[in-house]
Amino acid sequence: MLALACVSGLSTVYAASPRKESFDPAQVTLGLDTYRQFCQRCHGTELRNSGASTFDLRQFPPGEYERFLESVSEGSGDMPPHGDILTEEEIDALFAYVVTTQRSNSL
Template sequence: MDLRAAALTLLLGAALPGGAVAQQAPAADAAARVELGRRTYTGTCARCHGLNLVTSGIGFDLRTFPQNDRERFERSVTQGLRAMPALGGALTPEQLDALWAYIGAVNGWKP
């Protein structure tokens, strides 16, 4: 096989189904992160912030949380704010990231 044929084989191989699988992996990871966030939210946050972010009036309405203020979100969750308890020791960084992903998914935020 000459060098051009080998290069063409490599190029075509990169464009075939293996590439499609590689593109599906991030979507599957994102869906798994949102699902972990949903479970974490339901078990930890929904009591005050309501199911599916629809507050009962006790907690902050997370449907209005700004997409560009993740730092404030993380600070509020980990350190607490007013009636919000500090959950920094109760949540892993993975759960905190998943909560943010879930809130974004429910709110329809674009990545």
């Protein structure tokens, strides 16, 4: 995975990417706060939405951090870009929140 990040040419950005099996609880909490503020109105409480008009984040592949970062920063389809609103730390935290919530939902 590390080699892949390096050849992408964005290694400085991805060097800090979360690739851990579990996330720091403080990071997940920041992700939850950020999610409620910026994402929940479209993506639903605890990621629960039908996926009909937005995207069902429970289905987002947890291995695709780069895709997450890019889609959230630059926007995707009808989703507006958030790159100027959120820090990379907040986007990392959102990813941690999404992956952690996916895991707890699937129990």
